[in-house]
Amino acid sequence: MKTLITGGTVVNATGRGAADVLVDGEQIVALLAPGSTILGHDLAGHVDKVVDATGKYVVPGGIDAHTHMEMPFGGTSASDTFETGTTAAAWGGTTTIVDFVVQYAGERPLEQYAAWHEKAAGHCAVDYGFHQILSDVQDSSLHAMDELVAEGVTSFKLFMAYKGVFLSDDGQIVTAMQKAADNGSMIMMHAENGSVIDLLVQQSLGRGDTDPVFHGLTRPWQAEAEATHRAIMLADLTGAPLYVVHVSAKQAAEQIALARDRGQNVFGETCPQYLYLSLEEQLGAPGFEGAKWVCSTPLRSRAEGHQDHMWRSLRTNDLQLVSTDHCPFCMTQKEMGRGDFSKIPNGIGSVEHRMDLLYQGVVTGQISLERWVEITSTTPARMFGMHGRKGVLAPGADADVVVYDPRGHTSIGLGKTHHMNMDYSAWEGFEVDGHVDVVLSRGEVLVEDGQFHGRPGHGRYVKRGLSQYLI
Numbered sequence: 001m002k003t004l005i006t007g008g009t010v011v012n013a014t015g016r017g018a019a020d021v022l023v024d025g026e027q028i029v030a031l032l033a034p035g036s037t038i039l040g041h042d043l044a045g046h047v048d049k050v051v052d053a054t055g056k057y058v059v060p061g062g063i064d065a066h067t068h069m070e071m072p073f074g075g076t077s078a079s080d081t082f083e084t085g086t087t088a089a090a091w092g093g094t095t096t097i098v099d100f101v102v103q104y105a106g107e108r109p110l111e112q113y114a115a116w117h118e119k120a121a122g123h124c125a126v127d128y129g130f131h132q133i134l135s136d137v138q139d140s141s142l143h144a145m146d147e148l149v150a151e152g153v154t155s156f157k158l159f160m161a162y163k164g165v166f167l168s169d170d171g172q173i174v175t176a177m178q179k180a181a182d183n184g185s186m187i188m189m190h191a192e193n194g195s196v197i198d199l200l201v202q203q204s205l206g207r208g209d210t211d212p213v214f215h216g217l218t219r220p221w222q223a224e225a226e227a228t229h230r231a232i233m234l235a236d237l238t239g240a241p242l243y244v245v246h247v248s249a250k251q252a253a254e255q256i257a258l259a260r261d262r263g264q265n266v267f268g269e270t271c272p273q274y275l276y277l278s279l280e281e282q283l284g285a286p287g288f289e290g291a292k293w294v295c296s297t298p299l300r301s302r303a304e305g306h307q308d309h310m311w312r313s314l315r316t317n318d319l320q321l322v323s324t325d326h327c328p329f330c331m332t333q334k335e336m337g338r339g340d341f342s343k344i345p346n347g348i349g350s351v352e353h354r355m356d357l358l359y360q361g362v363v364t365g366q367i368s369l370e371r372w373v374e375i376t377s378t379t380p381a382r383m384f385g386m387h388g389r390k391g392v393l394a395p396g397a398d399a400d401v402v403v404y405d406p407r408g409h410t411s412i413g414l415g416k417t418h419h420m421n422m423d424y425s426a427w428e429g430f431e432v433d434g435h436v437d438v439v440l441s442r443g444e445v446l447v448e449d450g451q452f453h454g455r456p457g458h459g460r461y462v463k464r465g466l467s468q469y470l471i
Contacts, residue, residue, distance in 0.1 A: 001024075001025065001048045001049065001443065002022070002023065002024050002025075002046070002047040002048050002049070003022075003023040003047060003048065003049045003050075003051065003399070003440070003443060003445075004020060004021070004022055004023070004043060004044055004047045004049070004050050004051070005020060005021040005023070005050075005051045005053050005058055005401065005403065006020045006034070006044065006050060006051070006052060006053060006054070007020070007034065007052055007053050007054035007055070007056075008020075008021075008053025008054065008055075008056050008057060008058035008403060009056070009057050009058065010031060010058045010059075010393055011057050011058065011059045011369055011370060011372075011373050012059075012060070012370070012373060012378070012392055012393055012394070013370055013371075013373050013374035013377075013378035013379075013391075013392075014370070015370060016057075016369060016370065018033075018034050019031045019032060019033065019034065019058075020032045020033070020034055020035075020036060020043070021058055021393060021401060022043070022047070023399040023401070023440070023443045024443075025399075025443055026398060026399055026442035026443045026444075027395075027396060027397065027398060027399055027442075027443070028393060028394060028395055028396070028397050028398075028399050028401075029395055030395055031393065031394070031395070049445075051403060051438055051448075053403045053438075055405070055406075055407065056403050056404060056405045056406070056437060057369070057403070057404040057405075057406060058393065058401060058402070058403055058404075059372075059373050059377070059393070059401075059402050059404055060373060060377040060378065060390070060391050060392055060393050060397075060400060060401070060402070061093065061094065061095025061096065061126075061377065061390075061400030061401060061402055061439065061440070061441065062089075062092070062093050062094035062095060062096075062354065062355045062376045062377050062402065063094065063095070063096045063097075063098070063376070063377050063380035063381055063386070063390060063391060064089060064094045064096070064097045064098070064323055064324050064326065064351055064354060064380075065097075065098045065269070065321065065323045065380040065383065065384055066098070066100075066245060066246070066269065066271075066323030066324060066325050066326070067085065067089075067097045067098070067099045067100070067323075067324065067325075067326040067327075067351055068099065068100055068325070068326060068327040068347065069081060069082045069085040069086075069097075069099050069119070069120075069326075070082060070119055071100070071102060071327055072102065073327070073345055073346070073347075074336070074343065074345050074346075075336070076329065076333050076336065076345055078327050078328055078329060078347060079328045079329055079330050079333065079349075079420075079421045079422055080326070080328050080349065080351075080420055080421045080422075081119075081123065081421065082099075082119055082120045082123040082124050082128070083123040083124070083125065083456045084419070084420065084421040085097075085326065085328075085351055085420065085421070086123075086124040086125040086126045086128065086459055087125045087419060087452065087454065087456075088351055088352040088418075088419040088420040088421075089125070089126055089351045089352065090125050090126050090439055090441065090446040090447060090452070090454050091352055091417070091419050091436070091439075091447055091452065092351065092352035092353055092354060092355050092356060092417075092436060093355040093356075093402040093404065093436040093439055094126065094351060094352075094354065094355060095126045095127065095400040095402075095439065095440075095441045095446075096126060096127045096128065096129070096386070096390055096400065096462065097126065097127075097128050097129075097351070098128070098129040098130065098131055098155075098380075098384055098462075098464075099116070099120070099128060099129075099130055099131070100130070100131050100132075100133050100157060101113050101115075101116040101130050101131065101132045101133060101153070102116075102133050103132065103133050103134055103135050103136060104135055104136075104165065104166075105135055105136040105164075105165075106136065107136070108140065108144070109132055109134065109140075109141060109144040109145075109148065110144050110147060110148070112132075113130065113132065113148060113151070113153065116130055117461070120459075120461070121461070122456065122457045123456050123457065123459075124456065124457070124458070124459030124460075125441075125446065125454040125455065125456060125458055125459055126441050126446070126454075126458070126459045127390075127398075127400075127441065127442070127459045127460050127461075127462050128459055128460075128461060128462065129152065129153075129384070129386070129461065129462040129463075129464050130152075130153050130461075131153065131155045131156065131157055131188060132144075132145075132148055132153050132155070132156050132157070133156075133157045133158075133159075133166065134156050134157065134158055134168070134176060135159065135165065135166040135167075135168065137158075137168055137172035137173075137175055137176050141176070142175070142176070142179045145176070145179050145180070145183060145185065146179075146183055149183050149184070149185050149466075151463070152385075152461075152462070152463030152464045152465075153464070154184070154185045154186060154384070154385050154464050154465065154466050154467065155185060155186040155187075155188055155243070155384060155464075155467075156176060156180065156185060156186070156187055156188065157187075157188040157189070157190065157245070158172075158173055158176060158187060158188070158189055158190070159189075159190040159194075160173075160189065160190060160191055160192055160193065160194055160227045160230070160231065161190060161192040161193070161194030161197060161227075161296070162190075162194060163194050163195070163198060166190070167194050170230070170234065173189075173231070173234055174234055174237065174238060177234060177235060177237075177238035177240035177242075178238050178240070180238075180240040180241070181238050181239040181240040184466045184467075185466065186241050186242075186243050186383075186384070186466075186467050187235065187240050187241065187242050187243065188243045188244075188245055189227075189228075189231045189242060189243070189244050189245065190245055190246075190296075191224060191227035191228040191230075191231050191244050191245075191252065192219060192223050192224050192227050192296065192297060193222075193223040193224075193226050193227045193230075196222075196223045196226075197218060197219050197223055200217075200218040200219075200220070201218045201342050203218075204217070204218050204341075205340060205342065210339050210340055210341055211287070211288070211290065211341060212283060212285075212288060212289075212290035212291045212293075212294050212337075212341050212344060213279065213283050213284040213290050213341075214341050215283065215290075215294050215296075215298055215341045215342070215344065216279045216283045216284075216298035216299055216300075217279075219296060219297065219298045221249035221250075221251050221252070221300065221304075221306075222251070224247075224248065224249040224251070224252045224297055225249055225251035225252045225254075225255060228244055228247075228252040228255045228256065229255045231244065232255060232256070232259045232264065232266055235264070235265075235266065236259070236264055240265075241265035241266075241267070241467060241470055242264075242265065242266045242267070243266075243267045243268070243269070243383070244256060244266070244267070244268045244269070245269055245323075245325070246269065246270065246271050246274070246295075246296075246297050246323075246325045247268045247269065247270045247274070247297070247310070247313075247319060248270065248271075248274040248297040248298065248299070248300050248306065248310075249297070249300055249306060250300075250304070250305060250306045250309035250310070250313075252268075253268060253270075253309060253310065253313045253318055253319060256268040256313075256318060256319065257313070257316075257318040260318065263471065265470050265471055267320050267383065267469065268313075268318070268319045268320065269319065269320065269321050269322065269323050270310045270313070270314070270319050270322055271322060271323060271324055271325050271350070272322065272324060272350050272353065272354055272357045272358070273293070273295060273299060273348050273350065273426070274297075274299070274300065274306065274307065274310050275307055275310050275311060275322075275357070275361070276307065276357065276430075277293060277299050277426070278299055278300065278301060278302035278307065279298065279299045279300055279301045279302075280301060280302055280303065281302065282299055282426075283298065283299045288334075288335075288338055291331070291334040291335075291337060291338075291341075291344050292331065292334070292348075292424055292426055293348060293426060294334070294337070294341070294344045294345075294346055294347075295325065295327070295346050295347055295348045296346045311361065311366045311367070314361075314366075314367060314371070314375055315366070315367060315371070320375070320379050320383065320469070321374075321375045321376070321379040321380050321383065322354065322358055322375050322376060323354075323380070324348075324350040324351050324354050325347070325348070325350075326347075326348075326349055326350055326351040327346065327347030327348070327349075328347055328348070328349030328420055328421065328422045329345040329347050329422075330421075330422055330423040330424070331423055331424050332423065333345050348426045349420045349422050349425075349426060350426065350427070351420065352417065352418065352419055352420055353412055353417070353427055353430075354376065355376055355402070355404075355436060356410050356412070356417075356432040356434060356435075356436065357427070357430070357432065358372055358375065358376050359372055359404070359432065359434040360432050360433065360434070362434075363432075363433045363434065377390075377391045377392075378391040378392060379391075379469070381468075382467070382468045382469045383467055383468075383469045384464055384467060385464035385465035385466050385467055385468060386462060386464055386465075387468045389462075390462070398441075398442050399440055399441075399442055399443040400440065400441055400442065401438075401439075401440040402436060402438070402439050402440075403436075403437045403438035403439075404434060404435070404436060404437065405434065405435045405436075405437045406433070406434055408434055408435025408437065409431070409432070409433060409434070409435060410431070410432040410434060410435050410436075411430075411431055411432075412425065412427040412428070412429070412430040412431070412432065413425045413427065413428040413429055413430070414428060419452075441454070441458065441459070442458075442460075444458060446458075
């Protein structure tokens with residue numbers, strides 16, 4: 001099937017300009033001058049479908065490089081399945097996700113990788129890849145890292161928190177980093193000082209301070225900044241590239257900036273919640289209401305300037321991209337932690353709203369239009385070994401295309417733009433000047449005219465290469 005997207009402004013990370021996009025099958029075959037003809041005939045007459053993008057932006061499909069579909073956690077599981085979560089992603093202009101295969105202690109990484117394929121295959125509405133969580137670093141894990149790289153899983157996540165569940169000690173971290181330095185893979189790090197946090201949690205509960213706000217107060221910025229610094233030093237020791245996930249504290253972002261200024265291969269992501277939400281306004285809501293916004297790392301104080309610093313770090317490339325850490329739980333699940341904040345399932349649902357929320361940064365002047373594309377699509381593709389195929393509008397790339405209307409409007413909230421499998425919205429009442437109008441994934445129209453035309457099973461596994469973002 002041939003599709004022509006006409007009249008729009010094509011925006012890549014490197015610039016923008018008026019162009020028509022010609023799609024043949026699953027790939028983009030040409031960017032053409034507006035109104036181009038074939039042998040004197042209107043090109044529109046030689047295609048199967050024409051999409052009118054007049055007055056709108058034509059951008060690469062979004063890539064959310066940090067999601068947790070169907071993730072088991074604390075006796076329950078994330079409420080979005082691969083089907084519901086990727087359908088919601090498509091509604092919001094995200095055409096590729098990279099989800100996390102979970103390994104708990106005693107489990108074999110390769111067996112878990114196979115299990116995640118079983119969960120996802122035939123159910124995803126958009127394309128998907130995998131990272132691998134390692135919580136039990138031993139010789140068998142190191143062998144598995146090599147095998148997984150060959151399978152297209154080229155990034156491995158370690159934790160400096162969650163003792164008895166995910167936490168790796170410094171020796172285990174160094175061992176995994178040495179392997180990554182050898183095979184070219186990327187180490188991803190949940191950087192919080194788990195020992196300090198565990199102590200503060202027990203002290204808080206002992207005082208009777210059990211409301212959700214204390215989730216944030218017992219995970220102070222110092223615990224994040226210290227662990228980020230320690231991870232950077234261990235990466236420097238081993239020569240491994242390091243990617244710090246969900247950076248929320250400005251002091252942690254400063255540690256990443258210092259390492260990058262030294263020329264180290266250190267990178268960082270932040271998430272929409274750390275750009276817009278705060279400890280005072282959301283996590284500190286009266287009673288148990290704040291449980292809606294319990295996530296780790298936690299929301300930070302607006303008075304301390306963390307949110308403004310995250311925007312600035314995105315402008316200066318001290319942070320490279322924005323993912324969601326999409327790990328949704330319903331309030332019925334969050335109730336597990338009523339009377340004990342440490343038992344609240346950690347996570348916020350945002351996979352549907354990331355492109356819109358970041359575009360609002362264009363509207364307010366926080367980032368440029370090209371930077372919007374870069375941090376939501378192009379850099380995730382480069383960072384995680386998909387560039388050329390994903391994250392760019394160019395001949396030969398997958399036809400993952402979003403037509404975005406800057407004159408449109410998006411009201412976020414339950415029953416408005418909300419297709420995630422959740423009984424509340426963490427973004428209730430947010431208004432965005434902009435709207436996702438049309439979404440194509442590998443040439444197939446998923447969203448158009450306010451209707452979903454996609455299907456479970458359209459999405460394919462993306463076998464990723466090594467990072468294309470390293471110095």
